Amino acid sequence: MSHPHPELAPPPPLPAGGLRVTPLGGLGEIGRNMTVFEYGGRLLIVDCGVLFPEEEQPGIDLILPDFTSIRDRLDDIEGIVLTHGHEDHIGAVPYLLREKPDIPLIGSKLTLAFIEAKLQEHRIRPYTLEVTEGHRERIGPFDCEFIAVNHSIPDALAVAIRTPAGMVVHTGDFKMDQLPLDGRLTDLHAFARLSEEGIDLLLSDSTNAEVPGFVAPERDISNVLRTVFANARKRIIVASFASHIHRIQQILDTAHEYGRRVAFVGRSMVRNMGIARDLGYLKVPPGLVVDVKTLDDLPDHEVVLVCTGSQGEPMAALSRMANRDHQIRIVPGDTVILASSLIPGNENAVYRVINGLTRWGAHVVHKGNAKVHVSGHASAGELLYFYNICRPKNLMPVHGEWRHLRANAELGAMTGVPHDRIVIAEDGVVVDLVEGKAKISGKVQAGYVYVDGLSVGDVGEPALKDRKILGDEGIISVFVVVDSSTGKITGGPHIQARGSGIDDSAFSAVAPKIAEVLERSAQDGVVEPHQLQQLIRRTLGKWVSDTYRRRPMILPVVVEV
Numbered sequence: 001m002s003h004p005h006p007e008l009a010p011p012p013p014l015p016a017g018g019l020r021v022t023p024l025g026g027l028g029e030i031g032r033n034m035t036v037f038e039y040g041g042r043l044l045i046v047d048c049g050v051l052f053p054e055e056e057q058p059g060i061d062l063i064l065p066d067f068t069s070i071r072d073r074l075d076d077i078e079g080i081v082l083t084h085g086h087e088d089h090i091g092a093v094p095y096l097l098r099e100k101p102d103i104p105l106i107g108s109k110l111t112l113a114f115i116e117a118k119l120q121e122h123r124i125r126p127y128t129l130e131v132t133e134g135h136r137e138r139i140g141p142f143d144c145e146f147i148a149v150n151h152s153i154p155d156a157l158a159v160a161i162r163t164p165a166g167m168v169v170h171t172g173d174f175k176m177d178q179l180p181l182d183g184r185l186t187d188l189h190a191f192a193r194l195s196e197e198g199i200d201l202l203l204s205d206s207t208n209a210e211v212p213g214f215v216a217p218e219r220d221i222s223n224v225l226r227t228v229f230a231n232a233r234k235r236i237i238v239a240s241f242a243s244h245i246h247r248i249q250q251i252l253d254t255a256h257e258y259g260r261r262v263a264f265v266g267r268s269m270v271r272n273m274g275i276a277r278d279l280g281y282l283k284v285p286p287g288l289v290v291d292v293k294t295l296d297d298l299p300d301h302e303v304v305l306v307c308t309g310s311q312g313e314p315m316a317a318l319s320r321m322a323n324r325d326h327q328i329r330i331v332p333g334d335t336v337i338l339a340s341s342l343i344p345g346n347e348n349a350v351y352r353v354i355n356g357l358t359r360w361g362a363h364v365v366h367k368g369n370a371k372v373h374v375s376g377h378a379s380a381g382e383l384l385y386f387y388n389i390c391r392p393k394n395l396m397p398v399h400g401e402w403r404h405l406r407a408n409a410e411l412g413a414m415t416g417v418p419h420d421r422i423v424i425a426e427d428g429v430v431v432d433l434v435e436g437k438a439k440i441s442g443k444v445q446a447g448y449v450y451v452d453g454l455s456v457g458d459v460g461e462p463a464l465k466d467r468k469i470l471g472d473e474g475i476i477s478v479f480v481v482v483d484s485s486t487g488k489i490t491g492g493p494h495i496q497a498r499g500s501g502i503d504d505s506a507f508s509a510v511a512p513k514i515a516e517v518l519e520r521s522a523q524d525g526v527v528e529p530h531q532l533q534q535l536i537r538r539t540l541g542k543w544v545s546d547t548y549r550r551r552p553m554i555l556p557v558v559v560e561v
Helices: 093-097 109-121 188-197 220-231 245-257 267-278 292-297 317-322 347-359 380-390 402-414 461-473 504-509 511-523 529-548
Strands: 019-025 034-039 042-046 062-064 077-081 105-107 128-130 136-139 142-148 157-163 166-170 201-205 236-239 261-264 303-307 335-338 363-365 395-398 429-434 437-443 449-452 475-482 489-498 553-560
Touching: 019 166, 019 201, 042 142, 077 136, 093 109, 105 109, 109 128, 109 267, 142 188, 166 188, 188 380, 201 380, 220 245, 220 335, 236 317, 245 261, 245 267, 245 303, 261 267, 261 292, 267 303, 292 303, 303 317, 317 347, 335 347, 347 363, 380 402, 395 402, 475 511, 475 529, 489 504, 489 511, 504 511, 504 529, 511 529, 529 553
Parallel strands: 042 077, 077 105, 105 128, 166 201, 201 395, 236 303, 236 335, 261 303, 335 363, 475 553
Antiparallel strands: 019 034, 019 429, 034 042, 062 449, 136 142, 142 157, 157 166, 429 437, 475 489
């Protein structure tokens, strides 16, 4: 198995007749999925998603793929193939189309409907091409065939990309539920047909590669939901992804069965469920869904609220309910269902929300104490089955953290893929398929691009480090006035602390030391404000460290008069 080296150089020019595969997100992480394919000087992108921030990224709204490596080649892009409508696969499309709005988007009906609604908010009207399973479309030099796959959202597709360099199959996210709610199976017959033709490189979903066996059918959840609904005495609040249509359908069906009305809470939830209903993917019995404003007129035992926040997102409806920062107030006897899995890295945030809800008297039902969610990704047993059908000549695990990629690679090796033809890459690592063999050829820039409010890419790691220090240790500001010619102090030092846990009166012990250091520097002829600020920072920082074993941010201000 080949794997990247941190000292990889930029890749050389692509050999004639070769196919280049560059993942810009989704490898070594769950989210931000984006892969660039290059043949004959033309580019095809598969997915363009976002990653959601973790606790050590305070203030960040979204994390995007890094478009640097393709920014000067936007005219070479033939299109963006979207495998399905989850945010981690479509969420970054508006940010790429801001740079070139006429890049065509190719996807299924529901996927395109979701992204078109999102693009309206950015005032972009995209060029779109709707495809269905079995559809074959020539996109520049890329001959693309679309295959039905089962996932936790309708209309998911895998894509087979044929070029003279060989055939590459990208699974997107998939599993092999044999009893899917919508009756749409992963098309194993199509994959077997592609196998007969010869799959030169398979890019396969790795998310559940560590999980043995097979994923349980979605319909298993229905009986669990009935039990929860039967035992609930007051309101039921369900948190789910705003695109998890299958789960929402089960909630609607169960609510209808138990005589409850349903209201959607949150802009993205209302928008997506409206789209799904209008396109026929969500079947809503007449009179079942009501506006949230009418809930006060209904008794609690007839109410179901469906909202976002199943991953503990700080600004999502459920987190705000847990923090008493939402118009909907949790009261004793309410039942809350978290109908999703835990994305790695979100555990602390989710359990913080669960504890907050429990504090206000809610009974919280989640994956840890009831089977209210099944994964949308193939487990190890399914992947083994899949590889034995596909028989790829080369394998590249995608969509997963390092442990998932490694586990997926081992599964491929167990089914007979030669070790030297299994490529474990990471974001930015370039893989070339030349003369039937895939190998790493270099690395391009593929760091995190942070969205903070309206700014994109303006906040970097140094700013996040400062925010973390401010959050953990607080800030101490020092204000000093000095004579511009002599450097001697004419006012201050005035010292104030915020969030450091140190009372301002304590600084009377260090103020003379700062004055003494500045006096000495004036005698030595040091009068430049930046140098004086550094002296203040070192003096005060050492005192705080020695006295309190803390390292707050120190902000010295030197004013010359």
